[in-house]
Amino acid sequence: METKYVDRNIPKISLANFEVRIDEITQELCAAAEDVGFFSIIDHGISQAQVDTMFATSDSFFALPEDTKRTVPWNPQNVGYECRSQIRPSTGAPDQKESYQLQFGENMKGLWMSDDHVPGFKTKSLEFMHSLQKVSERLMICFARGLGFPDDFFVKAHDVTRPDCQTVLRLLHYFETPKDKNSQTAYHRAGAHADWDLLTLLFQREGQSGLEICPGREVVTDFALGDSWTKVEFQPGSIICNIGDLLMSWSDDRFKSTFHRVKAPEEEGDYYGERYSIAFFNQPCKDALIQGPKKKYPMVTGQQFTANAMGLHYKALKRKLEQNATEQAIQSQQKLKTGIAVQSEA
Ligand SMILES: O=C(O)CCC(=O)C(=O)O
Numbered sequence: 001m002e003t004k005y006v007d008r009n010i011p012k013i014s015l016a017n018f019e020v021r022i023d024e025i026t027q028e029l030c031a032a033a034e035d036v037g038f039f040s041i042i043d044h045g046i047s048q049a050q051v052d053t054m055f056a057t058s059d060s061f062f063a064l065p066e067d068t069k070r071t072v073p074w075n076p077q078n079v080g081y082e083c084r085s086q087i088r089p090s091t092g093a094p095d096q097k098e099s100y101q102l103q104f105g106e107n108m109k110g111l112w113m114s115d116d117h118v119p120g121f122k123t124k125s126l127e128f129m130h131s132l133q134k135v136s137e138r139l140m141i142c143f144a145r146g147l148g149f150p151d152d153f154f155v156k157a158h159d160v161t162r163p164d165c166q167t168v169l170r171l172l173h174y175f176e177t178p179k180d181k182n183s184q185t186a187y188h189r190a191g192a193h194a195d196w197d198l199l200t201l202l203f204q205r206e207g208q209s210g211l212e213i214c215p216g217r218e219v220v221t222d223f224a225l226g227d228s229w230t231k232v233e234f235q236p237g238s239i240i241c242n243i244g245d246l247l248m249s250w251s252d253d254r255f256k257s258t259f260h261r262v263k264a265p266e267e268e269g270d271y272y273g274e275r276y277s278i279a280f281f282n283q284p285c286k287d288a289l290i291q292g293p294k295k296k297y298p299m300v301t302g303q304q305f306t307a308n309a310m311g312l313h314y315k316a317l318k319r320k321l322e323q324n325a326t327e328q329a330i331q332s333q334q335k336l337k338t339g340i341a342v343q344s345e346a
């Protein structure tokens with residue numbers, strides 16, 4: 001089916017002279033968060049060399065033999081390596097990717113790839129994560145101001161110096177998609193979803209497009225998807241940011257978490273090759289208390305918020321898998337009937 005595309009403006013916001021321009025930046029960020037839920041930031045203080053080093057480190061990890069990568073397996077604390085195992089409720093099919101989730105604290109025990117396999121992996125990754133945390137904290141200060149909370153409100157709730165902190169750096173590698181149209185159904189590289197964190201920072205690579213967004217969600221409690229998409233292309237020097245479900249809920253649905261996907265390449269102009277990206281998910285401390293200024297939703301802890309988000313996710317996933325199974329059963333019944341008809345005609 002042909003994708004319906006629309007042009008949407010994805011605001012580009014400069015963080016230059018942050019201290020002096022904080023109110024202006026706050027206004028721009030809040031407007032972007034209320035409208036499309038996606039924006040890019042420039043003048044953020046992270047150099048292209050830092051980004052290139054992290055991508056090179058990620059390349060070295062994914063180039064390791066499968067057995068080696070499987071020595072740091074994914075677990076439900078949202079750390080570790082997985083391959084084609086993430087199934088989205090929007091598709092009911094596994095994402096065509098492998099990924100490695102890294103955190104700052106104790107959840108990583110035994111799950112860092114050793115220097116013997118990728119020299120300096122842990123040091124380089126943590127250095128990059130701390131730089132992204134600094135950028136995230138600037139954005140958190142602005143969103144706290146915009147919502148009328150004290151400046152350090154979100155920063156305190158996302159304290160990465162705590163051993164039990166949940167914030168994640170995800171290294172992603174999407175597999176090449178065969179161009180042969182008859183070969184199989186085109187599976188999405190990452191099926192449509194909204195992130196369930198506060199705020200995501202994303203790095204793409206030049207020439208490796210595929211990220212698309214679908215705004216229009218009204219409340220965080222609803223799983224509804226819109227139907228028209230907008231491509232988010234690589235822009236040199238910028239970090240793509242999107243609002244997650246946590247900030248949507250914490251702002252009483254004022255700021256929008258937006259559905260997005262990495263599309264299955266199947267149309268003219270789509271990119272079929274291998275794709276690498278890096279995402280940084282700001283997750284709350286387990287004991288953070290979450291409630292918006294207007295108290296639209298009951299107060300929950302960070303841990304409860306995550307559990308509720310997972311509950312909603314698995315319910316939607318179950319519905320989708322049941323729906324897929326019903327559709328498949330109908331299709332095979334139809335095939336059987338057609339077969340019988342053809343046979344009886346012959
Ligand atoms: O790879 C990308 O561009 C997007 C990844 C993403 O949305 C995610 O991992 O949540």
Ligand SMILES: [Fe+2]
Pocket residue numbers: 193194195260
């Ligand atoms: Fe995402």
